Every structure is written in C-alpha cells, then in structure tokens.
Amino acid sequence: MDKEERAFYEKLEGKGVSRRDFMKFCTFLTATMGLSSSFIPKVAEVFAAPAQRTPVIWLHFGECTGCTEAAIRAMYPWIDQLVLEVLDVEYQETIMAAAGHQAEEQLHNAVEKYKGKFICVVEGAIATKFNGGYGKVAGKTFLQTAKEVCSKAAGVICIGQCSSYGNIQAAKPNPGGYKGVGAALGIKTVNIAGCPPNPINFVGTIVNYLLLGKLPALDDIGRPLFAYGQTIHDNCPRRGHFESGEFVEVFGSKEAAEGYCLFKVGCRGPETYNNCSIVKFNGGTSWPVQAGHPCIGCSQPDFWDKFTPFYQEL
Template identity: 40%
Template sequence: MKPESIGLGLPAQTLGEHLRTRGMTRRSLLQYAACTASLMGLSPREAAAMAQGLEKATRQSVIWLSFQECTGCTESLTRSFSPSLEDLIFDFISLDYHHTLQAVSGEAAEAARHAAMKTHAGKYIVVVDGSVPLGEGGIYSVIAGMTNAAMLAETVEHAAAVIAVGTCAAYGGLPEARPNPTGAVPIAQLVKGKPVVNIPGCPPMPQAMAGTLTHFLSFGKLPELDALGRPKAFFGETIHDRCYRRPYYNRGQFAKGFDDEGARRGWCLYELGCKGPVTYNACASLKWNGGTSFPIQSGHGCIGCSEPRFWDRGGIYQPLPAPTKKRGRVIGIAAAGGTVLGAGAAVIARQRAGQTGSTEPTQE
C-alpha cells in the first residue's frame, strides 16, 4: 500500500451522496442540521443553509494531535451522540490521524499524517488536545522522534484552521499550573497565521467539538468566537445563567455541606465553592452523556474548568464572595470579576502571541 493511501479514503462524491449510500435520507440530514443549528443559536434559515452546505461538501480531513493530555478529550468525543462518534468519523469527517483511535501505528501512522497533509493542503483541520512543553527543548513529550512543538509546527503549516480542544490545549491547563515544571504553553501561543478555536473544558463538551466541526464543514468558516477564542454558541452564558438550582440561590437557600438537609433538597451549592457564576459553558443546558446530567445535578459544584488558570485560582471548595440580600448584585460582581479575568487572560495571550510572532485567534 502506498503511503499516500494510508488512513485516507475520502470519497470523490459529495457528503450528501455519501450519506445516501449509507442509508441517511435528506430528511434525516435536515433534522440533524436543524438540531445542530439550534444548539448553536442559528436561525431556521441558517439551519437550511447548513443542511445545503453539508450536502454539497466533501468529508472533512481532520488530523488530531495529542500532546500533554490525559485522553479525557477523546473520551468526551466518544460520548458524542448527535452525531455519534461512528457517524462523525465515518460520515462527516475523515479522521486521518489520531493516536488513540487509529488502527495503524509507528511509521504507518506518520505516513498517514503526511499523506493527509499533502493531499488536502490548505483544507484540512488540525485538532489538538493537550498543552505543548517548551522546557528543556521540549523533551518532556516526544512523538515519533519529534517534540510536540515541532510536530505542531509541521502539521499546522498548511492547515485551514486549528481547534484546541480541552483546557490544556486552550489555556495550558493542569500542565501549566504553578510551578509549570515542563514549561507548558497553550496552542494559540505557538500557532502562527492560522485561525484558532478554543474549546476548553476538562473535558470539553462533545457537542461543542462536533458543532464546531459541522459549522466549518457547512459554511466553510469558523463560528463566531468570544474574546478568548471560544464559540459563543457554547460559551456565551455562564453555568449559573442556566442552572436549575438558580431559584434556590435567589431565595437564599444554600447547602452548607454535601450531605446536609439542604444538599438533599437540591439547594444551591454556591457556599460550597461552586464556580458557576464565573464559568462560561453549556453544561447546564446540554448536559453530559446524552443529556443525562452535569456535575451540579450530580451534587457537586462547578469547578470552573473551562476558564483560564482554574487550577491556580484558589481551592475548588473555596466559595466566591459571600451572597447578600442583594443577590443580583453579588452575581453581577462575580460575573464582572470573571469577565475581567477573562479579558486579562486574552490580553496576556495576545502579548504572548506577539512575543512568539503568532497571531491571536481569528474567525471569518
């Protein structure tokens, strides 16, 4: 088998034609587009445009790089249910390189990566999970004889866009936490001249990953991003905005311990360190494992894992500023604090990018 054919298999037919050969009707495609568009806050007209774009597109070549990470981001992707992981890989995209999911290894795996880069130059998407260690010349993480930094630079050179999934890739995450012994940095600090989308979370939500890929495949551009490079559709509101325990907060009913009467009644976990008011993510509305639950519903406060440097901001169970009778004002102060921290992180990211000659995340 020639290296150029390893790991590829992109059909010459359009995605619509390919889906029909697998038994997916146009109605099913419209339903999927409507569901995805709804998740991303798009109008019915845009949902129809998404379906039309999907039908005319070809399967998207995706190269997935895994650096300093725990495989939790891939585990999250495998929990994707609309579309499922199987549908996503076999119908919507061509996952041409992925350490955990690919069948080949060694030289054959690297041949697949290079073949995808050559065949789809300027069109493929690079998904990265994990931070990149720069300390000691990058020796803390090496793949196929290459440092993470070298493999990233080589792979993104001819990419159409880069998606940093998980907090480690988006912000540096746990590896970058003080004292950061490996010199870990986020992906956006190293990527030059390419649009970068951050999908943070420890792990990130599968809907956010699948939705971002679908948007790019449908419209040929990235979704609208916030100041931290996150898709606004999934990171436009705080956990607190959508939390079903919000009424208890408004009434001043707070659990004092994880096993007290208030906790058993489902009262607000604010005083137990919940970071929902300053954390932007869609956990409370989309939930996890097919919409089954999310951490707060399971009885544990939000730890703020989709925000920059959440490991270094103090104890997970350390409460935010104590609520008062003017609870709306307290939430406003907390949210403003989160906004300021986020804006500060964005400024730092831009300064770092300037120091390394890279560009900040952009979108069309």
C-alpha cells in the same frame, strides 16, 4: 430525497436509529449553534449528503485522551460515526490502525497532500521550556510537530482545556513550561474549552464550518460564542436559591438534594463561561450541578491555579 440520502437513512435504521431520532438530534444541534429552526434541514444535509469531506489531522500532545473519548463515545452512540463520515480523518492516534514508522509516514504524507486545506484538531498541551524537551513522540518534541503541522493547516481547533489553555499540565510548578497551543505557537486557535469539553460544542463547530464555510464567531480568548457566551450561573436551575440566599453548606445534605445553591461549597458557576446547564452531558442526561456537585470552572484559563481549593467559597 435523492439516492445518497435514502442510503444514509437506511444505514441509520440499520443501526437502530430512526429518522425521527436523527432529526431530533439535528434540532438540538441547530439550537445549540444558535441558528434559527430554518437551518435544521440544512444541518441534516451536512450529515446525510455531505458536499465534500474535509481532511482532518488530529494531534495528541500532553493529555489523557479524555477529549477523544468524550467526542467519539459519550454522546449519542451513533453520532461519532456520522462525524467521522463527514470528515476525512487522515491521522488520529487513538483510532487509526497504523503505528510506529507507518503512522509517522501517514502524518507526513497527509500534511503534504492537504497543505492549506486540512483542519488540525489538537488535543493536549505543549511543553515549551528546554526547547520543548518535556514532551516527545517519535523523537520529535510536541513543539516541533505542532509548528510543522499547524503552520500548514487551514485552521486549528483545540479540543479540550489542555490544548486550549494548558490545563493541569500548566498548573504550578509546571517544570516543562506547558502551554495551550495558541500561547505555545503564538497563533490564533478555536478553543473548545472544558475538561472534558462537551462533544456537542465540537460537533457544532465542525458543522458550522461545513454549513457556512467558516468557523463560528469567537470570544476574546478563542471560544465559540454559541457555546461560551454565557456563564453557568446565567442558566443554572439553582439560581432562584442563590438569589433567595438558600445555600448548600454540606455535601450530601437535604439542601443539596432539594436543589439549593452550591456557591458556599465552592461553585465557580458565576465566573465560568460554558453551556453545560443547557446541553448537559451524555445525550442530555445530567450535568455536574444537577447532580449536586459545584462547577469547578473547568473551561476558564488557569482554572487549576485560580480556582483551587475547589470546595471553598471564593
């Protein structure tokens, strides 16, 4: 172990995180990314001895900031800091100290300085009707800012359902013509879908890039296959009850507590691609179907219009 790695583990211990806990996290992350266990030490190295810090510009458009909250707070309480340390976050409105003109200047300078080299992370949908007039920050429309910044990025990662496919902003009647970033700008994006997305899928995408020098393989709507290659239903622990026809008819019933299938109370698991049942939320504590709530299809395009009313069998 070199000096840098030793300092890294001492710092972790200072936060009350043992090396064993950290390696457990790296094992979990490696498995989530679909890599063999031989990659675990390499994944650990990405955090412990990063070769270089990748510049990131993180834009916020029409959204609730839940994705930032999910990414930086809700998982392992210490992983947010590790991720922020392997990345060089040049602009992020929620966590940066600068405000107003100072913040605008920081965005402009970072885009020019790292032109063609930075990753643009986008959170939020973009208004496209009336020249984008339904969404503005600092006198510029989301559409203008997105065009200026994304066109100069090495790659664009959409975090969450809003930037991926428009989400609730794009639900009918959608007067502002809100769309996801790819559709609004006519570009290819990596879409970490979900409302909110699971932070591990964002971290896995970033680590894949740092480790292998490329973004992960995607499905035909831009979602990383390691996370969105199978449906919720494929890996649901209630699946045996689906097959034997044992359904929950009423919320809060004895059947729900016993883990019967939620299809009749609206579960969209059979049509929804995501890995919630495998990686779960909040450090692997639970996930909606485990807690007795049907999957509402939050990582599928148009899920508000296509899947509502949520609690009725399709």
